[in-house]
Amino acid sequence: MISKRKSIPSDIEGSNLTKDYENNLITEDDSEEKTETQLEDDHGFLNFGFNKSLLESLKKKGYKNPTPIQKAAIPELMLGRDLLGQAQTGTGKTAAFALPIIEKLEDNNEVAAKVLVMTPTRELATQVADSFKSYSSESRNFNTIAIYGGTDFRNQISCLKRKTDVVVGTPGRIIDHIKQGTFKINNISCLVLDEADEMLKMGFLEDIEWIIDKLPEEKQMVLFSATMPSEIKNIAKKYLNNPAEIKIKSIKKEAQLISQKFISIQRHYKLEALKRILEIKNEGVIIFVRTKSLTASIAEALETSGHSVAVLNGDIPQNQRENTVDRLRKGFIDILVATDVAARGLDVERIKLVINYDFPFDTETYTHRIGRTGRAGRSGEAILFVNRREKHFLRNLENSLKTKIEELEIPSNQSINEKRMDKLTKDININSISEKNEENKALMIDILDTLKVKYSMQDEEIAMAAINLIVGNKPFFIEEDESWINKQNIPDRDRFTRKGQNKSRGSNKKSTHNNSGFETFRFEYGKVNKIRIPNIISSICSSTNINGRAIGKIQVFNDFSLVDLPKNLNRDTINKLKNLKIKSY
Ligand code: AMP
Secondary structure (H helix, E strand, C coil): CCCCCCCCCCCCCCCCCCEEECCEEEECCCCCCHHHHHHHHHHCHHHHHHHHHHHHHHHHHHHCCCHHHHHHHHHHHCCCEEEEEECCCCCCCCHHHHHHHHCCCCCCCCCCCEEEEEEECCHHHHHHHHHHHCCCCCCCCEEEEEEEEEEHHHHHHHHHHHCEEEEEEEEHHHHHHHHCCCCCCCCCEEECCCCCCHHHHHCCCCHHHHHHHHHHCCCCCEEEEECCCCCHHHHHHCCCCCEEEEEEEEEEHHHHHHEEEEEEECCCHHHHHHHHHHHHHHCCEECCCHHHHHHHHHHHHHHCCCCCCECCCCCCHHHHHHHHHHHHHCCCCEEECCCCCCCCCCCCCCCCCCECCCCCCHHHEEEEEECCCCCCHHCCEEEEECCCHHHHHHHHHHHHHCCCECCCCCCCHCCCCHHHHHHHHHHHHHHHHHHHHHHHHHHHHHHHHHHHHHHHHCCHHHHHHHHHHCCCCCCCCCCCCCCHHHHCCCCCHHCCCCCCCCCCHHHCCCCCCCCCEHHHECCCCCCHHCHHHHHHHHHHHHCCCCCCHHCEEECCCCEEEEEEEEECCCCHHHHHHHCCCCCCC
């Protein structure tokens, strides 16, 4: 069905796309921002020659113009070319490969799947499968299924028995189904490897090769990766046939769309500060915390304050997690309290604010967290809670991201009260619009009459009594003590210079603070665990291949430690560090 044609593709729309056929390379220069007029000049998705139902579903999704990756990739894929794409999540890469696939399979009547998409995680598998489902929602009899570990195997088998167009899955579960003969792969004519670098980092190379070897020889291959290390290039060389190469350099642009702020806060005031922030903004918020138990206790505290909130952590079964994400997407809940693992790959348009309640483990974790907002050109906000001791980490973060993270004030009583007033008056005003209350109009007139006749109430008295009903018995304005807010701010001269700590190592090392060769890692071990600096060094050296000399500044605090380690450690080492057990002796 998806045929391989090696003709030179037609030119690509968009003035900031350059294309070099000699090298098969298509790149997007992110230094050129599009002007309003250029955007208006775009012809949306019409130029790709998509069928009506596909265009209809894109319209329903509200997609007006293709993103740069879509502009570059769709024409190539429609021609049946192999494709090597370097693009991060958030660029619209899923639609870039899903749309041509759906278009080509419009009239497919065969039972066995024609397309296989492999993803590193089950979260991404569900997300990609959901995208296929929504883009094909107007197509007749188009079926996508997701197969991944942690969910019912038998259910997947019965889905695979029915007519399937696209299978999206994680390597392990795909292999299980192939081995059991429950996933027939002899019909596959297109294979997509999504987030290939992540799959390699997770050690799936052998599995991927095993699967590719079992698939039919003649097939279109698409490989997407956020980075292009040599291992990925090798896979591309080995399996892809004269691929079109596309590179979207949009990391900076994406990050710029997220306004990043930090709040100076001492640990025991964090919850108070969080509640105050949520007074100002409480729809589409994700709060990242370090432990599963914290997700529960914070969610409980927020619920008590009247927020609609849910938790997302590793203890919650997969199907329930999916359900929670869906409820957030649909607006039944407004706030998620999550751990990093559980929120991996989360893509919900509604998320407008990411709160880093606990400091992230490393820069990558931070980038991933804040990337839950500001997706596909939309703007978003990220707030990072920083205590005095984490300031050094903050500076490191700014250095590696090459971004200044500005300080944000904790909302004062006055700003919260203004917000409450603003919300209440707006709500009342919205309800005065007649079509909104048309249904109850007769009832309302009846009530007004009764109040006027039976109780002799004036218009103003009635209005005031109604407002009183909304406000309730609790004081409307916040009058809590706010003197603690001013005590959180750390004077600038103190911001990044922590003097006299851990002299044994800290001051021996020459200005590691300014040394951009380091990244600071946070370990949840501190004085309460009777941890000392030598314990940290020996644990790191014995569990990873990091040499003791390569370790920079170490700071041990009461219940955590900050350690400077060389930048750009490989995935395997970072995973080992994440699971590091530091023992005192
Ligand atoms: P992805 O990079 O595939 O994870 O997509 C990121 C987000 O962009 C998703 O929420 C998509 O729904 C959205 N998206 C993809 N293509 C477009 C488009 N052409 N217009 C608007 N939103 C899009």
